[in-house]
Amino acid sequence: MKTMIGTSKNFAWILAVQFAVALAFLPSLVSADQILKKFRPNYKAVLMADADTGRVLFVEQEHRKVYPASLVKLMSVLLTFEAIEAGKTSLESIVVTSTKASKIGGTQVFLKEGEEFTVRELLKAMIVRSANDATLAMAEHVSGNEDSFVRLMNQRAKELGMAHTEFHSPHGLPPSRGEKHNVSTAYDLFLLARFILQNHPQYLEWSAIEIDSFRAGTFQLVNTNRKLMRAYNGMDGMKTGYYRAAGFNLVSTAKRGERRLISVVMGSPNVKWRSRITSYLLDKGFNEYQTTELVEAGKIISQTVLVEDGQHKEVSIKPQMSASLLLGPGEEDKVKLFYQLPEKVVAPVEKGSMLGTLELRMGGKTMRQIPLVAAEEVPTQSFFASVAESIFNWSEGDE
Incomplete structure (x- = not known):
């Protein structure tokens, strides 16, 4: 196997080199934004990222441990989706x-003991209204009891790489005496949100709902983030969280054209500041970063691959699909x-058969990987042509 590298503008080949480890691209190395510094007293941690590649475009205090409040319901919803998927x-x-x-207390839909609802109805109450009673009922349904569900939450968090997260409840209410707070970070919650968007996009069908009904139309479900969703172009979810010690938290996502961004704001003093900072982060992403095509599908590259026993000695190569990245000025x-x-x-x-891969990397981190395929067919060399070539090669060797 041979490896070649080049820039998006220059395909000159050089020997393979070792890139710096992916830490060079971790969020903590993204420079601080001067305007957002003025907002600093009004948040504990912030993050904004490209949902497609997972590239983090701006962060501050992304690994600071904070109380997520109802943002923990993102994990509860994910586990419900996965239970459905598993049958x-x-x-x-x-x-x-x-x-x-x-x-249970806090925001709820006032479930009564013995009352029955479908999983679909309770999911809507969890996502749209952030209902604590619906969340606990779902946790008990999925795992048998709350403790078992919380263990599953923590296990899944580890699998997703949420290294600084510790769950103690499925709903995120402030703990009673003797209980512990749920703990997470802006970066961990970003990982969770992006995983949901990539693997369970149906989440957005519920999180985009502003107002709906529950209990046969007798109870109104009002989205806890409806005002910002209505005001911000392209926003269609994801989850709010609040109690006094946690502050006002929000994981949100917005899509414009083919670009989808995720933002995380933790610990704001009120909804107004939470919304203002979220809007600023998303505006920053949409205004400063553009989708840039770096690889054109079907365009033959300069490198070829040798073919043994073929009618041609080599085969041309082309990318199977195009590849684009969300880039800022001068980043191409x-x-x-x-x-x-x-x-x-x-x-x-065979024409179109996969022969290799093309990776697009920034700072040592793979942002995209696409197949490289044969641009043409190369049939097997005929027997007589093969014999003739062998004789020719033999005679050349005698000289």
């Missing part, structure tokens, strides 16, 4: 409200293209 339950399965769920030259191709292949080679 353990379904959107139409019936959930029976327990005594414990009926007596920082993108490195890594071509991974074999030294040679054996005929026959």
